[in-house]
Amino acid sequence: MNRVLDAIAGGWSISTFVTFQTGTPINIGMNSPRLADGSQRPDVVCSQLSSGISYHQAAANGLSGVGNPSVFNSDCFADPGDNVPGNAPRYFSNLRSDGVHNADLSFSKEFVIREGMKLQVRGEFFNFTNTPRFNVPGTSFGGTSFGLVTSTLNSPRHTQIGLRFEF
16 A cells, blocks of 8 residues: 555554443332331332333433323322332332443554654544433332433543654
């Protein structure tokens, strides 16, 4: 390859880290527990606990005010009453937080200036696809934010570019 074409297109290194993980089980408690130890959970009264919308849809519906913004079907939970622990499990295996879907990308190229002298150009992109990871929806039954997604857990895309000169 000639020197000009090699300087532009040759010798690039690209690497990536990709992470895919499922979310963790969700714990649903009471907004105002009326049990002596404070760990009262609601009663589960039906089997369809999820409203059927994703975290992305819930966040979009909550911001736009269109449709149901709740991740949970609030009709499936009931107040157990005074000093009754409730029949909800500590964690719901079928209700999970938003998982991790992340890709980081890095590229670099070395230019040989002359013998014993190199210049390295680097670029690194964290959360390259700029995919949001939504926080757990409100998990306090009876509260105003029950089932609502109100924030994200991860950072938006970050970029850093650097030069390294070796002599």
